[in-house]
Amino acid sequence: MTPAARIQTAAELLGEVLSGVPAEKVLTSWARRSRFAGSKDRVAVRDHVFDALRCRRSCAALGGAMTGRGIMLGWLRMQGGDPAPLFTGGQYTPAVLSEAELAGGRVPDGAEALDLPDWLLPLFREGLGNQAEAVALSLRERAPVMLRVNLRLTDPAGAISALAEGGIMAEPDAISRTALRVLDGARKVSGSRAYADGLVELQDGASQAVADELNLVDGSKVLDLCAGGGGKTLAMAGLSRAQFYAYDANPQRMRDLPARAERAGVVVNILDDAGDAAPYDLVLCDAPCSGSGAWRRAPEGKWLLSAEGLADLNRTQDEILDRAAGLVAPAGELAYVTCSVLARENLQRIEAFIARNPGWRVLSERQWLPGPSGDGFYLSRLTQG
Numbered sequence: 001m002t003p004a005a006r007i008q009t010a011a012e013l014l015g016e017v018l019s020g021v022p023a024e025k026v027l028t029s030w031a032r033r034s035r036f037a038g039s040k041d042r043v044a045v046r047d048h049v050f051d052a053l054r055c056r057r058s059c060a061a062l063g064g065a066m067t068g069r070g071i072m073l074g075w076l077r078m079q080g081g082d083p084a085p086l087f088t089g090g091q092y093t094p095a096v097l098s099e100a101e102l103a104g105g106r107v108p109d110g111a112e113a114l115d116l117p118d119w120l121l122p123l124f125r126e127g128l129g130n131q132a133e134a135v136a137l138s139l140r141e142r143a144p145v146m147l148r149v150n151l152r153l154t155d156p157a158g159a160i161s162a163l164a165e166g167g168i169m170a171e172p173d174a175i176s177r178t179a180l181r182v183l184d185g186a187r188k189v190s191g192s193r194a195y196a197d198g199l200v201e202l203q204d205g206a207s208q209a210v211a212d213e214l215n216l217v218d219g220s221k222v223l224d225l226c227a228g229g230g231g232k233t234l235a236m237a238g239l240s241r242a243q244f245y246a247y248d249a250n251p252q253r254m255r256d257l258p259a260r261a262e263r264a265g266v267v268v269n270i271l272d273d274a275g276d277a278a279p280y281d282l283v284l285c286d287a288p289c290s291g292s293g294a295w296r297r298a299p300e301g302k303w304l305l306s307a308e309g310l311a312d313l314n315r316t317q318d319e320i321l322d323r324a325a326g327l328v329a330p331a332g333e334l335a336y337v338t339c340s341v342l343a344r345e346n347l348q349r350i351e352a353f354i355a356r357n358p359g360w361r362v363l364s365e366r367q368w369l370p371g372p373s374g375d376g377f378y379l380s381r382l383t384q385g
């Protein structure tokens, strides 16, 4: 595919995303029906779509229209070159720019320039103060590719040399003792021997840093109450020889966990009812959230989130905290985690929890902002008395 054909394809696929189809689904179905597209084309088209989605609002302003074509035109203008040579009107290339398109477009400002919906900017400021703008701008960049070393099976040096055998270059990252940053060969990770042997998992750096902060005691009982695919369960299991239990309100989300645990050489007990093995010394609530700290990876989230959706999430977060509190042993800990940068989902949930449950207090609180080593995360550790 020529560069112009890739732009045209990205514009068409963005149009489908704007009509409500998830970007991953749009890209998968395009890849299936486009046998002519080579691996470099697929990577380029995917990158165009995600780069543009992260900056959807400012690109549409620069391109003069909230359409796939307008967004790609704005994205090209944002890169600083002249887009006209790509709009050639060929069989596979974008139609020639109209007079209106050539004259249209404007420099974005305010929340538009930060690529946030208007209603979210005050909420960013509420939680992040004078860092709100910088955080919003950082969410317009690509996220790093990070790996977690499974300390049960190897150490960072061992993982780095196993990865190098598969043509993957990685280096330790200070965000966590288990974190490696991939420098080259990221797309080879899931097919590598190091991955198949359970030495490494793909996992964001801040997600690993959260596990480092938890009070994981060998032999203690640990429940991952919102286990999902088990990323946090396995991160914790890589660090200690506690007894691990996993539960999720949607059990389907845990379907790959047994195989992942086996690959990692750890035992995870999957529960049908979170209370089955209660009480626990530690209950981790990696609660459903807006994902605002991870919008570099999942940029559609910021355009789909609504005030009502956020209020629903807050209700679910409160219910999960209350449920978790009833599962913790008397001297045990409750750890509340989100990948959000919004105070509404973080500190405010903890304050509301303590107001409902005055016997609880905060042991420690930490926030990671989206950065070169990881997504935005929040952790609050609580205990009773």
Ligand SMILES: C[S@@+](CC[C@H](N)C(=O)[O-])C[C@H]1O[C@@H](n2cnc3c(N)ncnc32)[C@H](O)[C@@H]1O
Binding pocket: 225, 226, 227, 228, 229, 230, 231, 232, 233, 247, 248, 249, 250, 253, 286, 287, 288, 289, 316, 319, 320
């Ligand atoms: C942020 S995701 C978990 C990600 C996972 N811990 C990981 O590291 O891969 C939140 C999970 O909470 C689950 N969930 C939603 N409501 C729940 C509830 N009331 N109780 C338990 N799990 C719930 C969702 O199904 C989802 O899998």
